[in-house]
Amino acid sequence: PPDTPAQADPGDPATEEDQAAEAEVAAEAGAEGVDEPRAAPYIGPRPAIVTRRGWKANESLREKSFAYTKKVKVAFVHHTATGNGYTCKQAPSVIRSIYRYHVGSMGWRDIGYNFLVDKCGKIYEGRAGGVTRPVMGAHTLGFNSNSMGIAVIGSFGTTKPTAKSVRGIARLTAWKLGLHGMNPRGKTYLKSGGGNRYQKGKNVRLNTISGHRDGFATSCPGGRLYSKLGTARTTSARYQGR
Template identity: 35%
Template sequence: MSFVHHSSGSHCYTLDDCSAVVRAIQRMHMDSNGWDDIGYNFLVGEDGRVYEGRGWTTLPAHSPVYNYFSHGTCIMGDYMTAAPEEGYIIPDYELFGHRDGRCTDCPGDVLYSIIQTWPHYSFREIPIIC
């Protein structure tokens, strides 16, 4: 099981800019949320790179209850009214939007509509935790 998030923050298009956004998200997760580290397993920038958060083997902190048996990937940027520019995000697993399991607008209306068209998006209903 995997959840797609958006950072609802700054977009980034270069290694330097995306690295700075990852560090800002990490600071926010640690300072504001009180987590040990960034909550996501991976983050994707519009520079075409995947940035490692907690990686594959460390328990994430992206969707309470689901953290124990899922991975969280954050697409950096705000996708409430626009889609990611590169279009390279292709899943090969059971995929959910963050809002499928949590009371949130994440991963943004436009990105959510897009991921629902991907071959492995799951329309299976799962409990929504608020």
């Protein structure tokens, strides 16, 4: 989807939290044994996911049927281009607003993203159809097939994402890409359905964890979040036991 205007950034209050969370990543990974060799297939532990019921989605807004793709080969990371000043308790309200916008203003069948992640690293179910299933989203024009969209709540052109949110991306992709046999540090091909960056039918080589801008001409997910995707790939692979 096109980027919406970013709200004014009230500042980045999570600097100390970032440092603490960065320190926790290695310790937590070791505690979970993800540094130990694991028999293939490499599938990370299923993370806790707040359901649509949990964030109080109004199910009367969306279409009742579900749309699916064949598998999940690529995770496209986005930012929601909304404000960064929300509290984690307010995240469900932000998601409900995005949901209403995608359905009411964009005319989509449901919220476009398959999952969302807040600044505390909490993961939320996005588009309905089952978190374990390859639900077809509306997030990266031309590449919605065989992919999923993960949106980090906030705007990250000049503000860095929290370490916890990057770890949330890693946890989610370690599990969901793992279900489909994908290596978070790997690359794969997707065929373009047509967009403003690649013509229809072109086979495009992409990182299995890519940014929205890799498939579509946009600044999304913001330069500061985009620069953290390497960290997300490495951490995700560790959670898979690679």
